[in-house]
Amino acid sequence: MMSAHQPSGPAALGDSRLLSVRGLRIVSRIQGEERVITAGSDFDLAPGETLGIVGESGSGKSMTARALIGLLPTGVRADGEVTYRGRNILALPERELRRLRGAELAIVFQDPFTMLNPLMRCGAQIVELVRDENGKPLGRHARRAEAARRLAEVGIADPAVADAYPFELSGGMRQRVGIAAAIARDPQVLIADEPSTALDVTTQREILARLRDVQRGRGMGLILITHDLRVAFALCDRVLVLYAGSVLETASAEQMEAEPQHPYTLGLLLSDPPVDRRLSHMTAIPGSVPAADQVADMCAFSPRCQWRVEACDAGAPALIEVAESRWSACVRVPVIVPEMLAVKSEALAARADREGAAADLPAADVEGAVAAARGLEKVFGDSRQSGRRVAALKGVTLEIGEDEAVGLVGESGSGKTTLGRCLVGLERPTAGTVLVNGVDTGHQGRLSGGERRRLRRTVQMVFQDPYSTLNPVRTVGATLAEAILAADEHARDVRSAVAELLERVGLPARYAERKPVALSGGERQRVAIARALAVRPRLIVCDEPVSALDVSVQAQILNLLTDVRRELKVSYLFITHDLAVVRQVAERVYVLRQGEMVEQGATSDVLDNPQHWYTRKLVDSIPSSDEAWLARAEAEQDSEELERAERRA
Amino acid sequence: MTAITAPDTGFVGLASKRGRRRPSLLIAVSTLIMLLVVASAIFGSLLAPQAANAQNLLYGVHPSSAQHLLGTDDFGRDIFSRLIVGARAAVIGPALIAIGALVIGNALGLIAGYVGGRVDYFIMRLADLVWALPGLLIAIVVVGVIGGGYYVAVVVLIVLTFPVDARIVRGATLQQRNMPYVEAAATLGLSPLRLMIRHIWPNLLPLVMANTFLNFAFSLVSLSGLSFLGLGVPLNTPDWGGMLAQNLPLLQSNALACLAPAIALVLTATSMNLIGDWTYERLSDRGRAR
C-alpha cells in the first residue's frame, strides 16, 4: 500500500495541529523523594507529520511517550497541557482516556520480544478490539479477513501468521504484528518508542520503511522516539532534541542536519562516526549524561559545553525562535553558530592519515600472528535433541597480527561473538584450531601450567554490557588488583599499579575505592578496559564495547581505545555490527554472515566498494537522510518477505 | 521441601517510611523475638522461673496466677517455665535443617550451576522428584515405622529440603556465571573454585540468606506438627508442639496451657518469615549485578 504523495513539510502551525504539548513536566515521587524527569517540554504535531524525539538515556523521551498516552507508571505524574482535538489529555479522567487509547492515540513499544502476549495468537491480538460498523464484535470469518488484511498492510503476505504465536516469529515480524495491532482501530497519532532499536540493522531499515508506509497510507501523525540521530533524519520531517529532561532544539530534519543551532546537537552529530572516512580523532563530548534534577535550574548541557558562560547557569533557558519554525534553548546561539560550523567542518576533515589500502597491509603471516583461527567450527546444542543444534561457526579463518586492529562485522547470529570467545578461550571450538602466539590452544596438555597461564593472558576481552562487566560487590581497586596479581603473583606495590591503570584509562585514582554501582556506564567500561590491560595482553578482543553506551559517550571510549593502542601497541579484534564504528578503529575487516566469512580486506576497500551482496546490504542499511534510502528498502523487502514466509511454513 | 515461592517484596520494605537505611519497626520487633527465642533455647533452664519438669500432682491444673504466670497443666507443672525451656526442642530441629540444607544445597548448587555435567543432571532430577513431596508425612511414616525419633525426622527433612535449595542456587549460579565479570575473571586464569566461592557466591548472598531464614520458618511449622502428633521428642522433654497436644484437653480449664505454646510457635515462625523477606529485599537492593 504505497502512496505517491510527498511528505508534508514543516508543519503549518495553525489550528490544524493534531497534538499540541505545552509545558509537559513529568515528575516521579517514590518514597517521598521527588525527581524531575522532564522539566517542561513544548512541541506540536501536525496531521500527517513525522516528528522525531531524539535523546540519550535519562533524557525523558520514553516517559514523554508514555505521558502522551496516559500510561505513566505508578508514582510518576505529568503536569502541563497535552491538547488533542481541543481537550487536555492530562486532565481527562481514566475512562475518557481509555476511549482515546487505541482509537485516537496509539503506541508501539521498543522490544518486539516482550510487546506481544506470548500466549495469544497474533491474529487475535491484532483484531482484539476491532468492531464492525454497528459496534458489534466480528464473527469468525470477518475476524480472519480483518487479520489478513492488516497483516498485509504491514507487509506480511502470509495469512497463516495470524494463527501463529509470537514465539514462532522473528523479531522483525513480531514488530510488524505489534504495529498492526497498535493501529488496528485507525488512530490519528502513532507513537513509536524506539521501534527498531532491538532489531538487526538490516531489519531496522525494513521496519522504518514500513512505518513510513503505513503512516502515509493513513495520513497519521507519527512521533518517533529514538536515540539515533541518523534514524531521525532518515524518517522524520521535524526533529526535537531532548537532553536530561529539557528540550534543547527543534527544527526540520534537513535544517538540523545541515546547521545545528545548539552545542549539544552539534556534539551529538559529531559523536556519530562517519562511514565514509576514518577520522584521526573523534570529537567527543566530555563527561556523562546527568540526571534531570541535577541540572534543573540551569542549561541542562552547560556542564559539558565548551561555549559555556555564566549566563548559562543562571536559569533554565527557554526555547527561543531563532529562525522560521526553528527553536533553540541556547542563550548564546546567534553568537556561537559560526564557531560551531567551524568545529563541524574541522571535525569531519580530520581524516586519519592511516587509512590503509590493501596494498599497504603486511602479508598475512600465520606464525607471526598474535592470534589466528583456522577453519573454526562451533556447534551449539544437545546431540539428544536433534532439532536444536545451532551451527554458530561454519569454518572461519582469520588472523590478527602485531599492533593491528582488525574488525569483525556481522549481525545477530553471524557468529562474531562466538569467534571472539573462542580466541579468548571462553568457548572450545567443535573443529578447527585456534592459535595464540603460534601455539595451538587445543593441545595445551603439552605445556606447563605457567606457560598455559601465560597463553591465556595473551588475549583478553572487553565485554558489551558495562553494567554486568564488573563484580558489583567488589571495589574497582580490588578488581584491578586481582587482575594485576593474576599476571604476576609477586607484584609489588599493587596500589600504585592500580592508580597507574586508572589514569591510563582516564579515571582519577580515587575511583579505586568505589564500587561499580557508583560509576556511570562509560566509566565502568573504562575500568573494564583497564582490567584487560592489567595483564599486558598482546590482543584485546572488544565485543561490541560501545553498543550499550550513550552516543555521547561512545566517541570517548573509541578515542580511548585508539590512544591505548598508540601507546601500548596492543592489537584489537573489534567485534561490532556498526560499520561506521569499525571504520574508525580497524584497518582490516572481516564480514561474517551466519557463521561464514563472506568478505574480508582493508576496511576502506570493503566499505567503499563492497564485493559481496551481503556487505553491500549492510552498507546500505546505515541510515541516511537520502529519500531513496527508505524507498529502496520497500522494494527489496517484498521479495524477502516471500522467502521468509516460505521458511516459516 | 522449602518455602517454594520467592520471598514477598511488597510488605516489609515499605513498612519503613524514611529511606532504606533504617529497618522498620516490624523488623526490629521480629529480631527481638528471635533473640528471645534463641536465648531461651540456649539458656532455657537458667531463665525459667521454675523447674520445667517439677510436678505438683495435688495442685493440678490451674489458670494463670501470680505464682504461675501462665497457669499450670494437669501435672501441676508451670506452663511459663515449660514454654521457655521448650524453646530448645522446638527450635533446634529447624535450625539444623536450615543449616544442613544451606551447606549441602549451596555446595551442590554452585557445582551444578558452574560446572554442570552430572552433578547438574542429578540435582535437577532430584529436585523434580522431591519438591512437591509432603515432607511431614514422609517424616511421620519413617519415624513412625522405623523409629528413631526427632533426629531421624530432622535428617529426613534435610534430605527433602536440600535438593530444592540446590536448584535455586544452581539457577542463580547459572545466571551469574554467564555474566561478563565472571567470564573476565575466567580469562585471567583463575581457578573455578575461586570463581565460585569468591566471585559468584557473594553475589548470591541475599538469596541464600533469605532462603535459609524461610527454610527455618517452614521447618518450624512442619516439625512442630511432628511433636504435636507425639512422634518427636521424648514425652518428658518440654516442647511447644508436644505441649499443645498434651494440653488440648485442658482448653476449658486452662486455655493458656494450650494457647501459649501455639502463640509462641506462630510468633517465631512469623518473625523468621518477616526477617527472611526483609533480608531478600534489603540486600538485593545493593546494586546486585542484573
Added chain:
Amino acid sequence: MRARLIAIFLIRRALALLVLLLMISFLVFGLLYLAPGNAIQVLLGTHPASRSVIAALTAKYHLGDSFFEQYLFWLKGAIHLDLGVSIQTGQTVTTLIGGRIGVTIFLGIYAFLISVLLGVPGGVIAAMRNRTVADRAIVGISLLGVSVPAFVSGVFLLYLLAIDAGWFPIYGPGTGFVDELWHLTLPAFALAIGVMALILKLTRAAMVTVLEQDYIAFAQSRGVSPARVIIRHGLRNALGPIVTAGGLILGVVLTGAVLVEQVFALPGIGSLLITAVGTKDVPVVQGFTLLAAAILIGANFLIDLCYLFIDPRMTTGRAAI
C-alpha cells in the same frame, strides 16, 4: 503435527511417573523390613506368638520366599486393591481406608475450594495494588497464614468458635451432607488458612511478574478494557507457575488434613495413619502411603496435562526464540 507432539510428551511423562510409582511401591513394601524387629514380630504386633499363628503368617505373607518375590506378590495384591490385613483390627486395609476416606476427601475439597476462592482473587488484587497499603495488608495476612501450622489454627478455631462461642460442634464428622458441612467447617477453615496463604503468595508473585511485562502495557495502550487486561492478559499468563505448584498444594492439603483430623477427632484416613503409626500397624501404613503416592503422582500427571493447554510453548519444547 502438534497433536502428535502432545501425545508423545504425555506418553513419555506417563511412563516416567509409572516408573516412579513402582519405585515408591518398592520402598513402601520395604517398610516391613525396615521396622524394628523381624517381619514376623512386626506382623504379630501385640498378639501372642504361637507356632500355628507364626506358620499361618508365614504362609499368608510368603515370608519364606525371597525379598523380591514377596514384593511381587504384594504388588500383585496392591494392583487388585488387596493391601493386606490390619494387624490391629483384623479388617482388610482396603476396608479400613475405604470407610474413612470419605471424610478426608470432603475435608480436602472443602478446604481447597475455600483456599482458591480466597487466595486467587486476593493474590490478584494484591498484585494490582502492588506496593500500596492494601497490598501490604494482604501480604501480611498471607505471611501470617504461612506461619501458622494447621493444627495451631485448628486449636485456635476450636477454642474461639466451638468451645468459647459454641457456634460449631467440637468434634466428629456429622451425618448427612448438611450436618457434615457444618461439622467440617472449622476443620476446613483451619486447613485452608495455610493453603490459602500459599496460593495467595504464588498468585501474587506470578501476577506481579506478569503485570510488569510490556505486553500488559501494550494491551492497555490499545484500549483493552481493564477487566480483560487483568484476566485474559494477566491472570491467564500467570496461571503457569500457579498450576505447576498444584502438586505442592495437594501435598500441603494432605499433610494439613492429617493434623486437623487429630485436633477435631475426625475419622478420616489422616487419623487412621496416626493410629496405625502408633500401634506399628505396618500394613495400614503401607496402604496409606501407597495411596497417597498414587494420588500425588496422578495429580502431577493431570497438572502436566493442564499445563499443555495453558502454555503452547511446551509442545514445541522451546520457550521464546
